[in-house]
Amino acid sequence: MRKQLPWLSFNKNPDGRSEVSVHGIVEALMSALDARECETQRHSERVARYTRFLAEKMGVEGDELENIYRGALLHDIGKIGIPDAVLLKPASLTEAEWKIMKKHPEIGWEILLNVEVLKSCAEIVLTHEERFDGSGYPRRLRGEQIPLGARIFALMDTLDAMASDRPYRKAMPFPLIEAEIFKGKGTQFDPEVIEGFQQYLHTFEEWVRWDKKKPCKPYWERQIEEEPDRVEKTAVMDLV
Numbered sequence: 084m085r086k087q088l089p090w091l092s093f094n095k096n097p098d099g100r101s102e103v104s105v106h107g108i109v110e111a112l113m114s115a116l117d118a119r120e121c122e123t124q125r126h127s128e129r130v131a132r133y134t135r136f137l138a139e140k141m142g143v144e145g146d147e148l149e150n151i152y153r154g155a156l157l158h159d160i161g162k163i164g165i166p167d168a169v170l171l172k173p174a175s176l177t178e179a180e181w182k183i184m185k186k187h188p189e190i191g192w193e194i195l196l197n198v199e200v201l202k203s204c205a206e207i208v209l210t211h212e213e214r215f216d217g218s219g220y221p222r223r224l225r226g227e228q229i230p231l232g233a234r235i236f237a238l239m240d241t242l243d244a245m246a247s248d249r250p251y252r253k254a255m256p257f258p259l260i261e262a263e264i265f266k267g268k269g270t271q272f273d274p275e276v277i278e279g280f281q282q283y284l285h286t287f288e289e290w291v292r293w294d295k296k297k298p299c300k301p302y303w304e305r306q307i308e309e310e311p312d313r314v315e316k317t318a319v320m321d322l323v
Contacts, residue, residue: 105153105200105201108198108200108201109153109156109157109201112157112160112194113127113128113156113157115160115163116159116160116162116163126159126243126244126247127155127156127157127158127159128156129243129290129294130155130158130236130239130240130243131152131153131155131156131158132290133239133242133243133287133290134151134152134155134232134235134236134239135148135151135152135155136283136286137235137238137239137276137279137280137283138151138152138231138232138235140279140282140283141231141235141275141276141279143231143232146203147232150203150204150207150232151204151207151231151232151235151236153201153204154204154205154206154207154208154211154232154233154236155207155211155232155236155239157191157195157201157204157208158188158191158207158208158211158236158240159187159191160191160194160195160208161186161187161188161189161190161191161192161193161194161208162187162190162191163190163194164186164187164190164194165183165184165186165187165190166183169183169184170184185212185220185221186221188208188209188210188211188212188220188221189209189221191205191208191209192205192206192208192209195208206230206233207230207232207233207236209221209222210222210224210229210230210233211233211236211237211240213225213229213233213237214237214270214271215229215234215237215269215270215271215272215273216269216270216271218270226273229273234272234273234276235273235276235279237271237272237273237276238264238272238273238276238277238280241263241264241267241271241272242260242264242280242287242291243291245259245260245263246260246291246294246295254295257288257291257292260291261284264277264280265277
């Protein structure tokens with residue numbers, strides 16, 4: 084049986100065999116997350132874009148920049164292993180449920196360690212819930228023990244969380260978001276990352292406003308709409 088998988092892309096080896104690309108693997112994982120909860124996955128896309136932008140402005144380039152982007156994009160992939168009763172619960176989580184939810188960085192890390200081409204971005208997935216003052220999880224890292232990409236991600240993640248509607252509150256206005264972020268300087272966030280963020284406040288404010296207008300569609304469909312030249316629409320795979 085042949086089935087179209089529009090979120091996969093393939094490279095051809097010299098002998099004619101198809102080999103799934105890194106981009107295709109990332110899209111496959113994102114589509115799996117999308118199947119669990121669309122907004123969780125949509126959030127990942129926004130935060131990855133914000134993180135890559137600021138990392139590049141802070142001097143990161145080449146493979147390191149790409150690994151930071153992929154790690155940010157896949158940061159919540161471990162939520163695939165979180166039960167629906169916890170992941171999709173509309174009310175506040177209990178203490179026991181939070182213990183389950185806090186396992187998602189390690190679950191995601193283990194998933195990526197099993198994908199050879201994604202091992203290099205697994206560390207960001209593992210450390211994305213760490214805080215600059217050492218009060219985060221799962222390893223309670225502090226300062227520069229936390230990878231730069233994860234330190235940048237932490238700020239961008241908070242930005243997007245406050246800028247998004249939640250079942251228990253509406254999105255916060257950008258000036259209030261800015262004030263709350265600066266309150267976390269040296270505790271939740273790296274002061275150098277905050278300085279970098281401050282230089283591009285207008286850019287992030289415009290992105291937040293624009294992203295609010297975008298509907299939640301399947302990941303592969305948005306990729307085709309936004310980057311048609313990069314995504315192979317007709318990639319196919321034999322399924323037995």
